[in-house]
Amino acid sequence: MAKKSEIKLLGTVASPFVNRVQFVLNLKSIEYEYIEENLTCKSELLLTSNPVHKKVPVLIHANKPPICESLIIIEYLDEIKPDVHRILPSDPLERADNRFWANYIDNEFFPLYEEMRVTPGKEGKDAIKNRIIEGSVLLEEAFIKFSRGKTYFGGDDVGYLDVVLGCFIARTKFTEKHNEFKVFDEVRTPRLVEWVKRIWSHEAVKDVIPGNELLVNFYTMLQKYRPARAV
Structure with missing residues (x-):
């Protein structure tokens, strides 16, 4: 220990x-x-x-x-600590593919949440919503590929992409609530809808993901120090 x-x-x-x-x-x-x-x-x-x-x-x-x-x-x-819950796959090609999608999530998908926050006007926000929805479909396809019909991106248990995308669940729910749309829904992304439920209740995550009050406070701070763009 x-x-x-x-x-x-x-x-x-x-x-x-x-x-x-x-x-x-x-x-x-x-x-x-x-x-x-x-x-x-x-x-x-x-x-x-x-x-x-x-x-x-x-x-x-x-x-x-x-x-x-x-x-x-x-x-x-x-x-x-490689002998306890290995995160990355052992195969070099699979590791590279995982890293590619992690880069997509961090640098192309998740930044759209902040882009929507600072973008003024309904038309501008709707355009970003559409880009988020397009990205969610790509992630659904990635989940199908990596999970191979199993429970997680990592297969039977949580893997690298489960961690990479899973950390954004609270912010995703917050974004959905405040912008009145669904990032993941039963029609476009049914596998990811089920995956979100599993990650949300995972023992390693339950005490880590921030609650709504913390996110509201963080959002208020962002609004103060990084206000939305002027119309």
Whole structure:
């Protein structure tokens, strides 16, 4: 069992990227010390641990250099504890394919949520909704390919893409509620609708995914510090 101070995670509870790392730490039964950061007044520890981007998550493992960026962190965790709940597939081609879709989720799909938040006017928001819906169909196809008829992207159990996409479930539900549409629905993406239910209730996730009140507070902060564009 790790000592309390051996692994530290700098984060904020409303960040899906921090939640992603917590998800993997829980899956691998790795004990860690969580340090909450105030992103409006960043600590010296965060600024010195991630001097390039100055953002969370940051993993500090004993006396080793800090590790930044959620995808890099979860791969690091997979490598230091490979015998407990392997996250990435062993086949090099499958690993590459998983990384491709992770890149799509992080850099093309999820950023549309923020794009919709800052875009003024119904017409502009509707255009982004359509792009999100198109992306959800691509993700449904990816799920069918990777799951091979089983429960998760990883097959019988949670894998890399389950973690990568699963961390956005709370933000997805929040976005749906505040924009009156469905990202995943029974007609377009029936497999992902069932997958969302399974991830939402997974033991490694239940205490990690932020509740609506936390997301509302985070959304209010965003509205203050990154307001919507002027019409």
